[in-house]
Amino acid sequence: MVTPGPLARHPRDHDLLLAALTAPSPSENTPWRVELPTPSKSIDQLRVAIWAEDPSCLVDHATARALAAVEQMLSRTGAMVRRSAGPCSSVTPRACSSSSCTTATAPAGDEAAAEELAAARALRNDDASPRAAFLRHRTQTHRTWLRTDEDRAKLRQTWQQFFTEHDDLLTPAAPTPAIPAGSRSLAVDGTERSFFDQTGWANLTSHVGLPSLVVPVTPTEEGLPIGVQIIGPAYTDRVLLALAEELTPLFGLSPQARRVEGRGSSRAAAPRIGPVPPRQAEQGASCLPVGVACGSYRSPPRAAASDAGRAHQSPHSKRAGQCNAQAPRVFRD
Template structure:
C-alpha cells in the first residue's frame, strides 16, 4: 500500500505539472516569452542564465518549459521521481520579483531550474534515497550543498532517482522503479546517480548534483552521454547526504559531491557554487581553486593510458581513445603514453579495501558481529573474502591501509610534476544491458565477447576515488548503434579547473554529442 501510494503521489505531481503547463501563462512561456527560445531548457545552463539576467525570459517562464518537458518525457525515463512544482513556482516567482525590484540577480544560479539527486536532503521535500524505510522522510534542513544551491538563487524542481541507499551501479528501487537509459531503454543509465544523469541528458534539468564514491557520478555520466566532475576530495561539504542515515554529521572519507551538466563549461559554473568549506569552518577557511595550469591545449602535457590487462576495454572504447590521442597531437599537446602513475590492479584492490571499510560505519551491532564471525572462517583471497576482511578490519589495519593510500597519493603527485593530466577510459564499454531484475552476484558485463565481472565497470573510475583527485568524465564519441562513449580526465589534487579546461578544449575538437530521443519529447 505504501509503494502504491508513493507512486501515485509522484505520478499525480507530474500530471499536475502538465495541466498547469496548459494554462495561458504557460502557453506564453512555450512561445518563448519576450523573444526567448521556446526550447531554451535544452540550452547550456550559462545560456539560460544569460537570458534570465537579460530578462528575455523570466524564471517562471523557463520553469514552465521544464515542467512541460518533464510531463512529456519523464514517464518513459523515470528519472525525476519527486516533483515540487508548487515550491519551484514559488521560488521562480520570488526570483523574478527580486530581479524586477533590484535589477540584481540573487546569485550565480539566479532563477535557474534544476534537480537534485534523491540522496541529498532537501528541506520540506521528501528525500528517500530509494529506500522503503525512508518513504515518508521529509528533512527539516537542507544538505549543506543544497543550501549553497538555494543561496545562489537556484530553483529546486525535484529529486532524481537512485538505487536503494545508492548501493548499485544501476538505478532501480522498490519505491519508484527503474530509470531508463535515455538512448536505449534496454540499457542501464548507470548508478547510483542514474536518475541525475538521465535527467540532464534528456533536458529535464539544466544541471544536477550527484555523489561519487565508487564512480557513482561518473559511470552514469559516461553511459548517458553527459559531463560529470568528481571534485577534489574535501572541497564540497557532504553533510546531509544519504547514506549515512538521516541525522549523521559525518560521511565516508571517500565520498564527494559534484556536478552533472551537458557542457564542460557548465561543470565549472556549478563547481564555483559547490566548492566551499563546511559551514562550521567557514569563519576562517576559504576554497580558492587555482586557475587551469595552461591556457592552450598545445601547452598541456597529457598522459594517456589507453588500456590495461587488469581491465581491458572494448574495441569501441579503444577507437575513442585513439581519436583523442590523434586530436591531442594535432593540437600540439605533449602526449606521453609510457609513464604510469600507479599499478591499476594494486590501486583498485586498495580502493576496494578502503571502500568496504568505510561502509561498515552504519552496520548494526548484530550485523557487524555476524560479519566478524564470517571473516574468521574465510581466507582473504577466497570469494567474498576481501569484502569481509576489509569490512571488519581492525583500526590498526585501517591505519596501515590509509598509510598505503598516502604513499599512492605521493606517486600521483610525482607523476603530475611532469604531466598536467592523465586521460584514461571511463568505462570498459558503452552502457551495458539493464540487469536490475537479476541478483547482483549473477550479473556480469561482456567486453569484446568476453564475460567479465560486473564491478569491472568502475575499475578505471576507481583510480581517482580514494586518492582525492579531481576527475572529469566527458562524452567523446558513440558506438555504431548510437550509444555514448566517454573518456576520463584525471588531474592533480585541487587542480579541478585544469581537468575542466582540458575537457573544454577537447569538446571543441570532438564531434558534438547527439541528443537522446527523449530530449525531443
C-alpha cells in the same frame, strides 16, 4: 558512462556546482575561502599522458579505438602526447579497494555487524571471491586500516611525482561502452569479466584525492556512449573543467561509428573526431553528459557563490579556435 559523481550536460554546469561545493555556508559565519587554480597553459603547451590499457582491467576494441582517436586529436592541437603505463602498478590497487569499504559497515546495527564479523572469520584463507574481499574490507581492524592508509599515502606520492612530468592523464572511463541498466554481467569483446571491472578505471583517483572528469567522446552504432576519463593533479578541478570545455567541441564526431567491410568480415571504423554542425553539437551536449568522478576538495553541499554563473574564460580558447575554426563552442548562459 561510468562515473561515481554528479552528471551534467556541460562542463559549465559542473563549474557552477564546484562553486557551490567550495563555498562556506552562510550559517557557518566563517572567513575561509577556497581559491582553486585556473588554467595557466594553452592546449599546445600541455603534456598529456595516455594510459590506454592495463592487464588487470581490459578494455574492448571500441573503447580502445575511441581513446586512440582522442590521442590523435590532441596531437593535432600541438599538445605533447605520449603513451604511459600509468603511475600505479595496477588499475585496482589494494589501497583503493580497502579504503573504499572501511566505513561501509559503520551504519549497520550491532546484530548485523556481529553477523558480518562472524562471516569474515569463517572465510577460507584461499577465498579470493569479490564477496570475500568486500567482507574482509568491511570488517578490517583499525590496525589494518592504518597500514592501508600508509599505502594510500605512498600511492599519493607516486601520483604527485607522475604529475611533475605530465599535466593531464587520459584513460578509458570503463572497459566497454555503456552497458544496459540493471545488468550484473560484463563482457569485453565476448570474454566474460568480473562485473567490478566496470568501475576499475573510475576508481583510480578518489582514494588519493585527485580530480577527474568523464567526458563523452563518441556513441556506438547502437547509440551507447563511450567516454574518456581526464585526470589531473590535486586541486586542479577548475583546470580540468576548463580543459573539458575546450575539448568538448573538438570531440565533434560523426553521429555513429561507420562500418567498413573487409574481406569476409566487417568491423567498426575508428571514430572520426572533427567539427559538427552547431545544432548537432547542441543536441549531443544535451544527451551525453559530462561526469565528475571525484575531486580534490570534499565538502557538504553549500550555497552557490553569487558569481558562479559567470562565463569561465580559459587560455585554452584561442588555441582551440586555431586548431579547428569550425568547432562550435556550446555555451548555456
